[in-house]
Amino acid sequence: MRKPVRKVVFPVAGLGTRFLPATKAIPKEMLPLVDRPLLQHAVEEARAAGIEDFVFVTGRSKRAIEDHFDADTELNRTLEERGKQDALEEVRHSEIAPGRCFYTRQQVPLGLGHAVWCARALIGNDPFAIVLPDDYVQGKTPCLKQMVEAYEEVGGNIVAVVDVPRERTSSYGILDVEKDDGRLATVRGLVEKPKPEEAPSTLSIIGRYILQPEIFDHLEKQQRGAGNEIQLTDAMAKLIGNQPFHGLRFEGTRYDCGDKVGFIEATLAHALNRPDMADKVREMLRKYC
Ligand code: G1P
Numbered sequence: 571m572r573k574p575v576r577k578v579v580f581p582v583a584g585l586g587t588r589f590l591p592a593t594k595a596i597p598k599e600m601l602p603l604v605d606r607p608l609l610q611h612a613v614e615e616a617r618a619a620g621i622e623d624f625v626f627v628t629g630r631s632k633r634a635i636e637d638h639f640d641a642d643t644e645l646n647r648t649l650e651e652r653g654k655q656d657a658l659e660e661v662r663h664s665e666i667a668p669g670r671c672f673y674t675r676q677q678v679p680l681g682l683g684h685a686v687w688c689a690r691a692l693i694g695n696d697p698f699a700i701v702l703p704d705d706y707v708q709g710k711t712p713c714l715k716q717m718v719e720a721y722e723e724v725g726g727n728i729v730a731v732v733d734v735p736r737e738r739t740s741s742y743g744i745l746d747v748e749k750d751d752g753r754l755a756t757v758r759g760l761v762e763k764p765k766p767e768e769a770p771s772t773l774s775i776i777g778r779y780i781l782q783p784e785i786f787d788h789l790e791k792q793q794r795g796a797g798n799e800i801q802l803t804d805a806m807a808k809l810i811g812n813q814p815f816h817g818l819r820f821e822g823t824r825y826d827c828g829d830k831v832g833f834i835e836a837t838l839a840h841a842l843n844r845p846d847m848a849d850k851v852r853e854m855l856r857k858y859c
Contacts, residue, residue: 681799702777709822726814742774
């Protein structure tokens with residue numbers, strides 16, 4: 571039997587420079603899509619995929635993250651006393667159960683691979699997921715759940731992928747594909763941020779991964795790659811050949827919230843997907859279009 575995926579890592583130590591000064595005192599992952607922080611959307615996606623243990627790799631000035639997922643008993647009591655049941659339910663929904671969230675810090679920004687490596691003791695010898703909250707994914711079935719379902723079929727390591735225009739390959743990890751059935755691509759190599767003319771394909775990795783713990787043997791070597799950073803993609807490439815490695819074309823739309831316009835688009839997409847506000851937002855948008 572395959573070990574189920576029950577743990578997730580959220581690498582959330584980034585400085586959020588693209589959103590300064592908004593992110594001077596607030597972690598960028600706490601910027602909201604409507605009324606839930608980006609990171610809460612990521613936590614909810616993980617929960618829907620059967621994740622039980624939540625590991626956050628944070629950094630200095632990220633304390634708001636811990637507070638957000640904690641239970642604020644005083645706030646809960648006040649909402650209860652005032653009969654604000656809806657707000658109370660929303661707040662309770664943001665809590666992570668006691669003993670199920672873990673925080674560690676990436677002390678120096680050496681790259682995504684290094685951030686994930688910082689979680690090694692908390693992951694131990696289990697398969698685990700990684701979710702980058704900057705990538706907000708909307709779809710009928712949450713993206714990570716689709717990946718867990720694919721994992722139950724093929725095991726090993728899985729990354730969520732999407733086709734990008736060739737001129738965009740230098741922003742992503744790109745797959746070198748051996749076989750492709752239109753849904754699952756068997757991967758024979760991975761390149762981080764290749765130039766368009768050097769990219770082995772246009773299938774790019776989005777911020778969703780299911781990985782085997784052997785990834786830590788490779789991250790341990792702390793080798794630098796693209797941008798002189800310790801790249802997760804390079805460590806993943808070393809797993810290929812020893813373990814199954816697939817790219818999953820998920821069903822849904824990815825929004826890049828690391829980019830300002832992408833963030834606005836994600837906000838609108840989320841609002842238009844909510845029965846409580848879709849009509850009003852659509853009407854409001856007509857004024858501008
Ligand atoms: C990271 C990864 C890259 C991946 C991307 C997805 O890059 O290194 O392989 O395609 O996330 O969002 P970053 O966006 O941190 O530069």
